[in-house]
Amino acid sequence: MIKLLVRNIIRFVVLVLLQVLIINNIQISGFIVPYFYILFILLMPFETPKWLLLVFAFALGLTVDLFTQTPGMHAAASVFMAFLRPYILGMSAPRDGYEAGTFPRIYYYGFQWFLRYTVILVLAHHFILFYIEVFRFSEFFSTFLRVLLSSLLSVILIMLSQYFIYRK
Amino acid sequence: MRNLLRFIIIYHFFFLFLLLETVSIILIVQHNTYHRAQFINVSRSLQGSYYEIFGGIREYLSLRQTNRDLYMENTLLRNQMDRLARDRESTFENRYDSIQHRQYSYIPARVINNSINKQFNFITLNKGSHHGIEPEMAVIAPNGVVGVVYATSGNYSTVIPMINRNFRLSAKIRKNGYFGSLSWAGSGYQESILEEIPFHVEIQQGDTIVTSGYSAIFPEGIMVGTIKDAEAIEGNFYTITVDIAVDYKKLIYVNVIRNLLREELRELERISGHD
Numbered sequence: 001m002i003k004l005l006v007r008n009i010i011r012f013v014v015l016v017l018l019q020v021l022i023i024n025n026i027q028i029s030g031f032i033v034p035y036f037y038i039l040f041i042l043l044m045p046f047e048t049p050k051w052l053l054l055v056f057a058f059a060l061g062l063t064v065d066l067f068t069q070t071p072g073m074h075a076a077a078s079v080f081m082a083f084l085r086p087y088i089l090g091m092s093a094p095r096d097g098y099e100a101g102t103f104p105r106i107y108y109y110g111f112q113w114f115l116r117y118t119v120i121l122v123l124a125h126h127f128i129l130f131y132i133e134v135f136r137f138s139e140f141f142s143t144f145l146r147v148l149l150s151s152l153l154s155v156i157l158i159m160l161s162q163y164f165i166y167r168k
Numbered sequence: 169m170r171n172l173l174r175f176i177i178i179y180h181f182f183f184l185f186l187l188l189e190t191v192s193i194i195l196i197v198q199h200n201t202y203h204r205a206q207f208i209n210v211s212r213s214l215q216g217s218y219y220e221i222f223g224g225i226r227e228y229l230s231l232r233q234t235n236r237d238l239y240m241e242n243t244l245l246r247n248q249m250d251r252l253a254r255d256r257e258s259t260f261e262n263r264y265d266s267i268q269h270r271q272y273s274y275i276p277a278r279v280i281n282n283s284i285n286k287q288f289n290f291i292t293l294n295k296g297s298h299h300g301i302e303p304e305m306a307v308i309a310p311n312g313v314v315g316v317v318y319a320t321s322g323n324y325s326t327v328i329p330m331i332n333r334n335f336r337l338s339a340k341i342r343k344n345g346y347f348g349s350l351s352w353a354g355s356g357y358q359e360s361i362l363e364e365i366p367f368h369v370e371i372q373q374g375d376t377i378v379t380s381g382y383s384a385i386f387p388e389g390i391m392v393g394t395i396k397d398a399e400a401i402e403g404n405f406y407t408i409t410v411d412i413a414v415d416y417k418k419l420i421y422v423n424v425i426r427n428l429l430r431e432e433l434r435e436l437e438r439i440s441g442h443d
Contacts (some may be wrong), residue, residue, distance in 0.1 A: 051180060051181060055184075055188075057188075058188045058191075065195075070200060071200070072195030072196035075188070075191075075192040075195065076189055076193060079192060080185075083181075132196060132203075136206060
């Protein structure tokens, strides 16, 4: 339990640093920005209490916000994503539920399962984030394009990271 | 109460979600300049349409008074027109250059929100930048000075009335031309204070105060009010209490004055190092 907590906290720190120090500085025409740090919410254990999920997501978003000087934006998007997570997990659960001692990863539940899970949540997160960023609906489609392209890039990064880091 | 608590506990996930989102939105609106501006824009236009509805009702109820005011003003204008026509005949002036002869243009507007009981009162008008209104334009009613435009959005604008503590106006006594600075002391919507009139000037209760025209905002000679009371503080200058001509409680139709030559005047004064 303690080991799990420590591992998650380390992951938290590493992902935030990776996001704010490296990924935020990679600019693809200022139009497309991948947000990799949400991997943290994707990888939290199945057994995490739902409220803790929200609290962690809020803390995560706010930490990223601190570095990007946009208080509240990432927090709002991350909390929304964490709110959806239990429902998405419930929707895509295997027939006999998730086994104890497993984690939401490719290694346990396969590429297709993880891709679906990732795509839905990443889209939800990016959707909220980008619309809050523009804060109006007048340029709906150009924002929507940004959401789609950025989500694509984020999903690719997240899927790749699964093969690089969590090979097991 | 117990039931409410149980309800909250059962749906704690959802409530926590709502709480955290609310906190995020508050953070966004408070700390991001762009988002705050956007938020204020939306709430202002909502407010504007709300006031417009109630303004419409108020306007209908005071039609009789408005009609009478318009009638009076018509008479006044008719009189002036007659006099002007005669003036022109007598001086054999037959060239008419619209640019040179016209310094001010008037934009009619309606008051849709109005406060009179605060220290920093504001008036909202139903015309905005789409109708040519810009900040720092003068606003007058048929019977005198109302205020100065403070900010505009597309369809609405806010006005700092004479009864706002930030309001300053250069005004003079009509009969002898001595000018001073008019401001509001926050003491009721019918009184304003005129200062810097030297002690040796003869004044009487009931003397008319008009705008001096020095500010490039107001034309000269627009009615401000009448002298109600005067006292000499510290010997050299009068502090004059002015009875404001406009009744802010009944304000509905106003005119916004655009000074067509303001830019030219400003530019010249800037070059001359005058400010």
